[in-house]
Amino acid sequence: MNHVAGKPASLCLAASGPLTGDVTVPGDKSISHRSLMLGALAVGETRITGLLEGEDVLATASAMRAMGAEIERTGTGEWRVHGVGVGGLLQPATALDMGNSGTSTRLLMGLVASHPITATFIGDASLSGRPMGRVITPLSLMGATIAATPGPGRQTLPLTLTGACPAIPLRYTLPVASAQVKSAVLLAGLNTPGETVVIEPIPTRDHSERMLAGFGAQLSVTGSPQGRIITIRGEAELKPQTIQVPGDPSSAAFPMVAALIVPGSDIIIRNVGLNPTRAGLVRVLQAMGGRIDLLNERTVGGEPVADLHVCHSALTGIDVPPENAPSMIDEYPVLFVAAAFAKGRTVMRGIEELRVKESDRIAVMAQGLQACGVQCEELEDGLIVEGRDGDLVPGGATIAARLDHRIAMSFAVLGLNAARPVVIDDARPIATSFPTFVAMMEQLGCRLLPTADH
Structure with missing residues (x-):
């Protein structure tokens, strides 16, 4: 890809x-990525219509297949996903090629971070220049081991991540407004015992929170002087959904x-x-x-x-x-x-x-x-x-x-x-x-x- x-x-x-x-x-690209990822972590069949069939989203589909989910296209924009359950991701046999997709990379790093597997992420020249340190920091605090390629002032792909199981629940204040970092931590929290908390001083797109709740995760969002406080309870059991993107x-x-x-x-x-x-x-x-x-x-x-x-x-x-x-x-x-x-x-x-x-x-x-x-x-x-x-x-x-x-x-x-x-x-x-x-x-x-x- x-x-x-x-x-x-x-x-x-x-x-x-x-x-x-x-x-x-x-x-919507953001919703398409997340519907494939959460469908792959639910037990049963998730049906999606209106999925964006661009290369970034297809990279997510390919990666979730490589980690054990059954994903098939049944028509234009119509897809079925049979999930493996939270905690059920398998170790991919080869490197996960993320193409140009920063969203796929950062969110999937979060998923892998709390599973007992190792995955290597690679991408095209553009993606390989993008900073991954902002995700590496919180996921490392949760116990994941991450070896990235050092670049000028930033850590980049190729990158190898070994998840921690059990991962360590985290209370993390976002240092930069980033829906991708927030989502990576919440997705890691899905398979982490106890409660994982993200504090968001500046609100960013909230597709992850909406969709996690829709799939049945125990998630709450409250306001505070520090910003939005998003709490997810780990070891979740996600239920398959029918999603219109x-x-x-x-x-x-x-x-x-x-x-x-x-x-x-x-x-x-x-x-x-x-x-x-x-x-x-x-x-x-x-x-x-x-x-x-x-x-x-x-x-x-x-x-x-x-x-x-x-x-x-x-x-x-x-x-x-x-x-x-x-x-x-x-x-x-x-x-x-x-x-x-x-x-x-x-x-x-x-x-x-x-x-x-x-x-x-x-x-x-x-x-x-x-x-x-x-x-x-x-x-x-x-x-x-x-x-x-x-x-x-x-x-x-x-x-x-x-x-x-x-x-x-x-x-x-x-x-x-x-x-x-x-x-x-x-x-x-x-x-x-x-x-x-x-x-x-x-x-x-x-x-x-x-x-x-x-």
Whole structure:
């Protein structure tokens, strides 16, 4: 599972006119990962519909199979999982290849940490540069033995983890806002005697808590002056579930911004998950003047869902509150694009976490925006973008996406309202999270322009 094998595939999209139509985006990546993992730890058959069939989630499915779960695809987005029970994971025969998926890696490290098995985690070049120390620290305190590859200022893959059984229950305050670290500790707590407690000073996406409770884990969440206190009782017995995965708000961000910036556009994006810990981008774009109406609001599997009606809008630059960052951290690259078309300046701070994603997203986006004629100033913890008040951006650049799916899609969207084509050097990483991206953009009326390698 290495999506960067073979020849780079460049991409260039253009808008022939307004974007129109009614589309759905792939299933939520965070929920897809967790439904496979918890289904694999339940006793009995879990059925999942709407699963994201991108490479990151398939890496999770492959790893859970390697540790004993039976996982089969029964149709498009439809999967069945026969679990092994908490404590029942088997030692994988070979290294677990996580491809590009930081979520798979960090959450699975948590699962393995309280099982009496050893697993080696490997990944592609991008994932192998991402920091794992933030997960290694709490899991080591729970008794796991972890040998990682030392890098400049960080511990990285390849990494070998031997679980502790019994693991040691932990009370851990998150030093950085990270749903992945929180989830890793809670998942390790599933097979740990007693109570494992995570204290979260800044709230992050809460899919793990919702889904653990849904599968029958004894979990409580309480407020305190220190932040959210999440307590899980170990040696849990999880019950199989039927799960409908809502559309991924991080994927919906791309057609949403595209419709806001292309004149005359009017689209509907169906079945988008709007968990409050994930819906920050919608709130920020509305605050900038974006016309985004929520239709048919409902709850599906404990998660709030709605259809989004999005129309071209005159956007105005704002100061984005730093406390919004955890609820939209993956959406900042495409927010930078929206800011390029706003009137005035948009200031985005408190987002230093973007520097340790699939690429340094602040630096890479700043370079690409400047190459396309957009004025911006890179800050240590953010970016200031000078908007063009709805005017076309000059464009005409070839963007180095740095094996980062969200960089590639963000600049593909920017190119829809550019005077000259914007070419993405390598669009293959888009398959990690949004394999139907190009087809969906064509459905809305975009044209695929020829590039040198086609």
